[in-house]
Structure formats: structure tokens, C-alpha cells
Amino acid sequence: MKQKTTRRAFVQSGAAAGVASALAVPTTVRAADPINAASLKLGKGLRDLSDETISFFLQMGVEHVVMPGRFTTERRSRGLVPATAQGPQNDNPITPLDADELIRIKKHLADRGLSAEMVRLPRSWRILHGKPGAEEDFGALKASIQAAGRAGIPVMEYNFTPLRGSEGYARTTGRGDSGLRDFDHARVENLPPLPNVGEHSREQMWERLERFLKELVPVCEDSDVRLALHPNDPPIPIFRGAAQPTRSLDDLKQLIDLVDSPANGITLDTGVTTEMGEDAAEAIRYFGSRDRINHVHYRNVRVEIPYFKYLETMHDEGVCDMLAAMRAFAEVGYSRLLIPDHAPEFSDDSPGSEISWAFALGYLRSLRHAASENV
Amino acid sequence: MLSSGVAAAATLAPGCGDSASESAPPEPWSPKIAQGVADLRPDTLRWIAQMGLKHVALEEADWVDREGKGYWSPEDIALVTHSCSEHGLELHSLMLPLDWLLSPMLALADRDLAIGEVQRSIQTAGRAGVQVIEWRWSPDLIAGDAALYHDEPGRGGAVYRGFDDEAARSLPPLEALGEISSDDLWDRLIYFAEPVAEAAQEVEVGLAVRPSAPPAESLRGVARVLTDIESMEKLLDAVDIPTNGISFCQRTVAAAGGDVLDVIRRLGARERIHHVRFGSARGSMPQYIETFIDDGDLDPLEAMRAYKEINYVGSIVADRGPRLQGPFHPERVGGAYSHGYLRGLIQAVREPA
DSSP: OOOOOOOOOOOOHHHHSOOGGGSOOOTTSOOSSGGGOSSOEEEEEOSOOOHHHHHHHHHTTOOEEEEOSSOOOSOOOOOSSOOOOOOOSSOOOOOOOOHHHHHHHHHHHHHTTOEEEEEEOOOOHHHHTTOTTHHHHHHHHHHHHHHHHHHTOOEEEEEOOSSOOGGGEEEEEOGGGOEEEEEEGGGTTTOOOOTTTOOBOHHHHHHHHHHHHHHHHHHHHHHTOEEEEEOOSSOOSEETTEEOSSOSHHHHHHHHHHSOSTTEEEEEEHHHHHHTTOOHHHHHHHHHHTTOEEEEEOOEEEEEETTTEEEEEOTTSSSSOHHHHHHHHHHTTOOSEEEOOOOOBOTTOOTTOHHHHHHHHHHHHHHHHHHHTTO | OOOOOOOSSOOOOTTOSOGGGOOOOOOOOOOEEEEEESOOOHHHHHHHHHTTOOEEEEOOGGGTSTTOOSSOOHHHHHHHHHHHHTTTOEEEEEEOOGGGTHHHHHTOTTHHHHHHHHHHHHHHHHHTTOOEEEEEOOGGGGGOSGGGOEEEEOGGGOEEEEEEHHHHHTSOOOTTTOOBOHHHHHHHHHHHHHHHHHHHHHTTOEEEEEOOSSOOSEETTEEOOOOSHHHHHHHHHHTOOTTEEEEEEHHHHHHTTOOHHHHHHHHHHTTOEEEEEEOEEEEETTEEEEEOTTSSSSOHHHHHHHHHHTTOOSEEEEOOOOBOOSSSOHHHHHHHHHHHHHHHHHHHHHSOO
């Protein structure tokens, strides 16, 4: 096992970010949760910049968000079951994120009391599938990272999967007839490769991932941006002939060893970690003590067969000890963003799933409060 | 069947006791987290069940006495308990309609009749398994309480309810009631509480009187007599029957300037907390603001610890929160936030670091 070398020091991007405090926040409003100010940032992923969306989360006490990469005020809700992953629909080069647009979005949010902590790195099918256009797309990714750096956004999340196994999800019901989603590998294990995706081996994917990191991490360091790999979700080994390279904790450990830099980090997803049959608090301590957790997805599951069959539950009713996880974050001094990720369905919820998000955010907020007590 | 919380025997701490005894690990502390609702419509009950709750506190008696008879019949009660059980929920508590208490509060000629109907209703409810009966002793609430509060800007644009005693003093008396002195209201309270508590005792139902919110001395010409720990203890002393208990409105106690944790322990020692309304306030009399559960003055974790400390296993509801603004159901969204928060508090208190 490769020894960890001393981490390369580089300026915490948070210092350069110019956070919300620099801009107008209504002074009659107290800071959310003033009892425990110095801890991780409990926030939300925003898919749009509409007044309704922003206003709702501000009332929930959210102050830090994942921002969309494009300025859109059209309210968009995510279905309970993700759309079928279809792979590339064309061979076009990807469009890089635009620094001016990112700055504009960030300011729009800051003016309303929200600090943008993360934006997603665009996805390149050509890089993931090892196509000739990969080179061109690397240029666009580097430009995207530089744009985020200029806009003072400290983290960019990405996935590294040739094709997501989303066809294995289905809707089911939980307590009180709530809407939950489950995953069952048996639904998809015999599905053939897609013509526009093809087959990809684990070795090929790791080669591409290594190249990806070696190309992008130096650019990240120069731009004060950290990457956060979201593990393959669902974490099955292969789907339609396409290997999932980052679907176990060992994979993630291998990833951070590949290029030793705080810019080469992960999204610690308590749900996926539990789906893998692993202990979230332990994983948090492992990656967090090495300063490699750059983003957090916080959700819960009940697992029947690790990696292959599980049920995504409401935050408080799964097998992951969410309190132990929160305490582990406090223990390792994780101070970046944590978001509730998925919203199980309440039957009579409004289009923005406000009941569902309110329940999740209330739960997370009290756990964070409890966890920060002992620090 | 008395729903007040304090267990008779202390539970062993995990790890204690000799290995030979093979005792099962103690049950985790389990107060009955409930939701206070004004109706038992299917969508309301679904919402409660989906938040993982098992108990319902029905706070709007119109839903029970549909025909306005002035009492609860066995059929009335059967209907509401059945509505709950159809969704896997238990109807835990009911609230006495304020207008049933008007005659006793005003000492009208028919107050004995009214008290009789209340006794009968409580016994009907108790026999059907209802555990707690909440009630209020503030006659001016027949005019509602919206006029007593003003809007305060809150977190993210939510609207908080603020109370200002000086401003409230300028509210005119209610014509229907006139002025009511604190001595009169107090005497009438005892006259009512004693026979009602005796009736409740027979069916082992816990009475739970709510302190008057806002906890001012008098509003709209009407005195308020249950506003702080002293007055609550005075009531418990005057009608010293186990069933005569308190609906512990955490926020009102805090707003009255009380030390909430101390009051929990004092009332807990007497085993007279029969219901808890978990809420928060910023400031205290003469000016305070109703806030979210997590942005008031009291640390909600400390409060939950105090309930565990006294081994309270009765019901806890999330008290009303601020008025949320947006294209959604504000009470359901606000209630969901509070219940998510309470779920985390229970977990944290059960699993100390």
C-alpha cells in the first residue's frame, strides 16, 4: 500500500471565495443555527435560481449551496426515479463553463444570502469512452476549472462512469405510503451493451481516470479548486458491458492514492457507502483525516445485498447511523458542504418537494447541532 | 394508562448489571412524538404517517362533535379513532372545545351542566383509549389570537409572530366578555378543574391544561391566570389529583421568562407533564418572538435531554412554527421541518457521544 506523502499545501479556496458576508444579507435575520457556527455547511443542491426555490431554502436556514452551471430560473424538479441513462447522443465537443456566467450566478445567489460552494464539472462522454475527441474535451474541462477558480467556487463534483445503471431503479412505497426508490441488480444484469456506448473494461476506465486526474489536478491546484468524485451509484461492478471503476471504498482509496493532492478528493456519500455494505463513520474518518472529502451527500438506505439490492429510505429510517456519521465529520474537522441529496416522496407534496426537503433539512440540522457539541 | 411520563423504576444503564442475569438491553427512551392537527383528513394522516409518527393529537374539536351537540358521543370518538387507525396511527389526545368551557369560565347559570358534559365527554374518550385531554382557560381566545401578535421578519423571509405587551394593552375589551378579574377566573378554574379531574381520574385520562399564550397578566380586559410555573404549581396544589396535569408549552414557559429546564424538572418530579408542545421563542415578556425550533434562545437539545432526564414518555408535538412563505402548504412544510429536527434530537439524546 502506497504511503501517504505530506500533502502539498495550497491556499484554501474558501479564503479567496468572497463569501456571502461580503454582500448584503438582511440584518434583521439572525444567522441560522448560531449555536454552532464553526462546523460543516449544511446546504442544498440548487437546480434553478427561481425566487421560489431560493426563498424556500433560505427559510429552511440554508446558507450554502451547490449552484447550477447555467443561469436558469425555470423551476425544475427531479423525479423520484432518475431517467434512464442513454449515453452520448452525438459526438459534439463539450461546452466549457463560462466564468462570467458563473460569477453572475454566484452574485445572484450571494445577493440573496446564499454562498455557492460547488458547481458540477461538465461531463465528457468522449473522455469517459476514450474517444478521439477526448483531447478537445480536456481543454474544455480545464477551461471550466479555471472559470470556477475565477468565480471563487471551491469545489467541482464529477462522476466517472461510462454508463450509469439507472435502469435498475424502481419506485416503491415506504412508511405511510411514501414514495421511495429501490435498486435491484437482477432487473438489469443481463442487459446488452448500448450501441452508442459500447463495452468498457475496468482496466480501460482506470487508465482514463488516471489520465483525467493527471491532466486536471494541476489545473485545479492553480485555480484553488478541488475535485470531488461521486462514487458510482448504483455501485454495481458492470452495467451493459460498461465497467463501473469507482464503486467500492477500495476503489476510492485507490483513486486518492493515484494523484496525491487535496484537489483529488471525493464526495462522501453516506447512502452509497452504506449500499456498499461499509460503515459511513469509518469511511468518513479514513477519507476525512486525509483531507480528501471535498463534498458530502447525506442520505440513508436499507440494504438487502450490498452493491446489488437496496432501498433508499427517508433520512431517519435506514441502517446508516446518521448521527455517528455527523460526529465523524465533526471529528475530522470537515468544514465544507453537506447536502441531503435525494428527496423521498411525501404523497401530497408540492412540485418543489418542500415537505420532503424540510423534513430532511430539519433532521440534518439537529444532527449537526448534536455533533458539534462535543467538538 | 395515565399518559404522564415518569417511569416508576429506573432503567439499568447499558453495561451495568452482572453478566449472569442475561437481561435484554434496556428499551431506548421513547416519548410519543405526535403531531397536533386540526383535522383527520386522509392527506393529513398520510403526512403524519410518512413522517414516521405513530400518534395524533387532534386539536380542533369541531372534527369530533360534528353535529355541535356539546359533548362527545361514543360514535363521535369511534369515528375519529378509526380514521387514525386506518393509517396505522393512534389517536392519542383530544382538545376540549373552548366554547364548552365558556360557561364555566364566565360562571354562567348553566356551568354545572357544561361541566357535566365535559366529564361525560372525557370519560367517553378515555374508555375508547384516548390518553390525554388538552384544554385552555383563556376566555378571550373565543376571538382567536391573531390580533394579539404582530409580524416580525424572520429567517429567509418567513414571518414570525411577535408579541409586545405594551401594544397588546391597547387592544379593546371584547364586548361579549367584558372585564374578568384574575381572582374570579382563578376561582372558576378550580371550580371546573376539580370535578373534571375526578372524572378523568376514573378513566385514567391525563388532563393537560395549556398555559395562556401570550403569558401576559391580562389581555383585552380578561385576566390570564396560567402564565408561569408559579401559577401552574398553584393549580396542581389546589387540585392535587394525579390526572390533573399540564400541557407543557415550552415556548410559553420561556416567553414568560421561566427557566425551561428547571420547570421541566420541577413538573417532572411531580409527574404532572401529560403533554409537551415543543417550540421556541426569542426574548421573553414583555416582548418576544415565536421562532423556528432551532433559532430561539433555548437550546432544543438541552430541552430534549431534560425530558429524558425525567424519563418523560408521554406525547410531544411540534408547536406551531413561523408562517412560511411560498407555493406550498406552510403548516405541512413547517411541521415536517420541526419533526425532522425532533427526530434528530431524540436520536442524539438516546446516543450520547
